[in-house]
Amino acid sequence: MTIPIEQTNRSEPGGFRQWLLAPEPEGLFQSSVQQFYQGWLKFRLHPLGLVGLAVIILLILVAVAAPVLTQYDPIVQDMASRLAPPSAEHWLGTDNFGRDVFARIIYGARTTLYIIILVTVIVAPIGLLIGTCSGYFGGVVDEILMRITDIFLSFPGLVLALGFAAALGPGITNAIIAISLTAWPPIARLARAETLSLRNADFIAAVRLQGASSMAIITRHILPMCIPSVIVRVTLNMAGIIITAAGLGFLGLGAQPPWPEWGAMAATGREFMLDSPWVIAAPGIAIALVSLAFNLVGDALRDVLDPRGGE
Amino acid sequence: MASADLQSERDPNRNIDAFAAASPHPILITLRRLAGRVVAIVTTLLGLLFLTFSMGRLLPADPVLAITGAEVSKEVYDRVYRELGLDQPIWMQFLTYVRNVATGDLGRSTTTGQPILSDLLTIFPATIELALVAMVVGIVVGVPLGIIAAVRRGSIIDHIVRILALAGHSIPIFWTGLMALFIFYAKLRLVGASGRIDVFYEGLVTPVTGFLLIDSALQGQWEVFRNALSHIILPGSILGYYSVAYISRMSRSFMLEQLGQEYILTAKAKGLGRRQVVWRHAFRNIRVQLLTIMALTFGGLLEGAVLIETVFGWPGLGQYLTRGLQMNDMNVVMGAVLTIGAVFLTINMISDVLYRILDPRTR
Numbered sequence: 001m002t003i004p005i006e007q008t009n010r011s012e013p014g015g016f017r018q019w020l021l022a023p024e025p026e027g028l029f030q031s032s033v034q035q036f037y038q039g040w041l042k043f044r045l046h047p048l049g050l051v052g053l054a055v056i057i058l059l060i061l062v063a064v065a066a067p068v069l070t071q072y073d074p075i076v077q078d079m080a081s082r083l084a085p086p087s088a089e090h091w092l093g094t095d096n097f098g099r100d101v102f103a104r105i106i107y108g109a110r111t112t113l114y115i116i117i118l119v120t121v122i123v124a125p126i127g128l129l130i131g132t133c134s135g136y137f138g139g140v141v142d143e144i145l146m147r148i149t150d151i152f153l154s155f156p157g158l159v160l161a162l163g164f165a166a167a168l169g170p171g172i173t174n175a176i177i178a179i180s181l182t183a184w185p186p187i188a189r190l191a192r193a194e195t196l197s198l199r200n201a202d203f204i205a206a207v208r209l210q211g212a213s214s215m216a217i218i219t220r221h222i223l224p225m226c227i228p229s230v231i232v233r234v235t236l237n238m239a240g241i242i243i244t245a246a247g248l249g250f251l252g253l254g255a256q257p258p259w260p261e262w263g264a265m266a267a268t269g270r271e272f273m274l275d276s277p278w279v280i281a282a283p284g285i286a287i288a289l290v291s292l293a294f295n296l297v298g299d300a301l302r303d304v305l306d307p308r309g310g311e
Numbered sequence: 312m313a314s315a316d317l318q319s320e321r322d323p324n325r326n327i328d329a330f331a332a333a334s335p336h337p338i339l340i341t342l343r344r345l346a347g348r349v350v351a352i353v354t355t356l357l358g359l360l361f362l363t364f365s366m367g368r369l370l371p372a373d374p375v376l377a378i379t380g381a382e383v384s385k386e387v388y389d390r391v392y393r394e395l396g397l398d399q400p401i402w403m404q405f406l407t408y409v410r411n412v413a414t415g416d417l418g419r420s421t422t423t424g425q426p427i428l429s430d431l432l433t434i435f436p437a438t439i440e441l442a443l444v445a446m447v448v449g450i451v452v453g454v455p456l457g458i459i460a461a462v463r464r465g466s467i468i469d470h471i472v473r474i475l476a477l478a479g480h481s482i483p484i485f486w487t488g489l490m491a492l493f494i495f496y497a498k499l500r501l502v503g504a505s506g507r508i509d510v511f512y513e514g515l516v517t518p519v520t521g522f523l524l525i526d527s528a529l530q531g532q533w534e535v536f537r538n539a540l541s542h543i544i545l546p547g548s549i550l551g552y553y554s555v556a557y558i559s560r561m562s563r564s565f566m567l568e569q570l571g572q573e574y575i576l577t578a579k580a581k582g583l584g585r586r587q588v589v590w591r592h593a594f595r596n597i598r599v600q601l602l603t604i605m606a607l608t609f610g611g612l613l614e615g616a617v618l619i620e621t622v623f624g625w626p627g628l629g630q631y632l633t634r635g636l637q638m639n640d641m642n643v644v645m646g647a648v649l650t651i652g653a654v655f656l657t658i659n660m661i662s663d664v665l666y667r668i669l670d671p672r673t674r
Contacts, residue, residue, distance in 0.1 A: 150351075151358030154659065155652045156614040159632075160362065163648040166636045167366040239480060246483045247618055251633050266486055270622075273489060274497050284486030292481035 042304040049300025055293035063109040072100035074107040075258045083276045093278040095269065097258075101282050104260040108283065111261045112290060115176055115245045120234050122180040123187055128230055130184070131191025132218050136199055146192070149185045157182040158244050165253040172255040175248045183241055190233050194226045232305060236298040239291040246287045262287045352660060357409070359652045363645045364408050368397075412649070418642040420635075427646040430631065435650070436521025437507060438620070438627030441550065442612045443522075444543055448551025449558050449608060454601065456555070457562030461570060462589055472559045479556020484615045487549050488622035495545055503542040505624030512538050546623040550615050554608045561604045562597065569593040599670045606662030610655045617651075 025031035043049055062069065072090075078098035086093040092101035134145040152160070164178035198204060199222075207217055248254045249263025257264065262283040269279035375391045376383070383391075396404050411418070417427040460472040495501045503509060507523055512535045516526045524543065527536040569575065570593055578588045613628075620629030628647055635643030 147354055148358070151355050151362070154355055155359065155362075155655055156610050158614045159617060159648055159651045162617065162632065162636065163363065163366045163644055166639070166644045167641065243481075243483050247485065250483070250485045250618065251621065251636060253636065263483070263485075266483075266489065270489060273493055277493055280486070280489055280493075284483065284490070287486065288478075288482040291483075292477065295477055295480050 039304050043300055046300035046303060048296045049303075052293040052296030052298075052300070055289060056297065059109055059113060059290055059293070062106055063113040066106045066110060070100065070103040070106050072103035074099060074104045074260045083272060083279070085276070086278055092282045093276065095265070095279050096272055101265075101278060104265060105262070105282050105286050108260040108262045108265065108286065111172065111255050111259065112242065112245075114172070115179070116238060116242070118173075118176045119180050119183060119241055119245075120238075122176070123183045124227075124230055124234055126180070127184040127187025128191045128223055128226055131188040131193075132195045132222050132226060134188065135192040135195025136214065136218050136222060138199075142192075145188070149188050152182065152185040153189075157240070158247055161244055161248060162251065162253065165248055170253050170256060172259070172261070175245060175254045178248070178253075179241055179244055182244075183237065186237060187230055187233060191226045191230060194229060195222055198222055198225055229305075232301050235294065235301060239294040239298065242287065242291045242294065348663075352656070355656060356653075359649065359656065360409055360412060361405065363649045363652070364405055366648065367641045367645045368401075368404060368408075417646040417649070420640055420643050422638045422640045422643075427642055430643075431628070431646060431650055433521075434627050434631050436518075437625060438613070438616055438629065440522045440524065441543060441547055441620070441625060441627060442609065442616055444547035445550035445554055445612050445615075446605070446609060448548055449554025449612075450605065452551070453555040453558030454562050457559035458566050458589065458594065460559065460563045461566035462585070464567070469563075472563055475552075476556045476560040479553050483618075484549065484553055485618040485622050487552070488546065488619050491545055491549055492622065502545045503538060507542055507626060508535070508539050509542075546619050546625055550612055550619050553615050554612060557608055557611065558601075558604060562601060565597040565600050566593060569596050599666055602665055602669070603662050606658045609658050613651050613655060 019030065020034055020037045022030070022034070025034055076099070078094070080098060081090070081094050082098045083096055084090055084094045084098075090100050090102065092105065095101055095104065130145055130149065134142045134149075160182045161175075161178040164181050165175050168174035168177060204217060204221060207221055212220075245254060246263035246266075249261045250267045252264065252267065254264055255261035257268070265283040266280045266287075269276075269283070273280045375388055375395065375397070392398065396407055399407070415428050417431070419426050420430065456468065456472055456475075460466075460469040463469060492505075496504060515535050516523065516530055516532055519526050519529065523539040524536060527533070527539060570589075575588060575593060578592050583592075616625075616627065617629035617632055619625070620627045621633045624630065628650060632644060632647035632651075635641075635647060
């Protein structure tokens, strides 16, 4: 971290770009924005990463603007036009209840986005807290916390999530809790590693000498430093999380009907797939597209952060 | 052999090991390491048991109502409550659970009344057979593909490996299964339908190993063998594809790491052919790493099997688990999760031991 230096000559008027590229940032905010900008300059060089990013942005836009993008309701049934093939009226055909598949895909984007946001919001803090405590305190605390983490890490995630989802009962919120229960360990591991490298830094020693409590040191000084890498890591893992969520949905443990969820749509489409393949084709492609996007962004991010590794 | 000499010369860890062995008695060190491993395994196993226990007992779904159904009188509820030992403190309940599992008592299915252990024993070979076929596909296709991709970086094969891996990590396996069923079964009629075998052939082979392919071949029932093969080929290769995606990518990066080492340069400078350099020098050094990857892949295969078995109606562990889920039969769910976890743990343990035996640096 660069320590902001008091400067008298403020950057010349030249606007935002100059502010972004100023060799000596004037504050914490500017320096972090600058770091972000430097990352973006590198990220820009990965065309596939940009494609992935575009798909993710598209997902967000679609989820937000769903009612504008389609005139059909994703839930109301229309048995008269049951299992209609794709046409000008129904772009992706209709399902077994006569609901427009395109509309259900569009509204399903909301479910996916909901899962992505909630899992991130649950997993990141838990992983951060456990990882930083483990790394900072060391000793017995570290031993116990890391053993718990290892136990969670040593079993196939989907199977564990299945068990938890079954115990909690079907439903989208419970599926999210189940996924989060299996998704935090890698984050905790990462936060622990980051903390170990920070623990003996001079600025931490300085804060400690000023009389800060352990909890204050962790939450106010160590934790914020771990956040960027944790966010990157969550992005990297998001493709797997989406696939797991789709698997839970497919097995009937995710969002409950009639609410549109892509995995569940593929599951209900199974019975009709021989005569109406569009019912399962569309949700599968949607899942693959979003998870591919996260994989592409993840690959590019990995490259930006560690240009030596991988390729 | 020249290459062996070369390797031992440039392996600095040997000397370090020699130093380490010089301080306390080597047997003591081995014992201490062994004790550490045993403690780690036992705690992980207890952790697994606690996780499955908490699925069945601690989480909101009421275990009593799961057995009796929603409409139940107060007396019956109380009796079942006591029979399940729910009036005991949590730690006592956990101990009872551990003791039951240790003696092979996994409880009974609340829907069929069958003991879960015997259920698991009958269905287990089906899943293992499927996973083994997938594993063979993954190794036979994945390892060479990854190595060729590393040797010829930037070639078409390299790009193929990249795309395979990306697709494998992005396309949900149940969807691939459904699509394959649609194309190869419904449209092309190339493969058998769901299940392990057609009803017509059922019961013709007496189970010896439980693996239909092996049993039918041993008993010379080639009709049955062919039928069983036509059933396993599709789920087996789809599951195998997902392991190819992972194995090829990993072998590529292991191989790249070796090819960048100086001993490869030396070998090339000596005038050895490319084949010699790749297979006799570089490949030898990634064998142990590949073994670890295969163990990890097997865990992934069990995960994939849960979904692919549901799609293909394969009567294995995965289908058993998902049936339990749909019937809200928590004993079945706990038993199946425990089995999958235990298998995964065992495989990790075996690969760990093999790693220690095979990698000279850990000796």
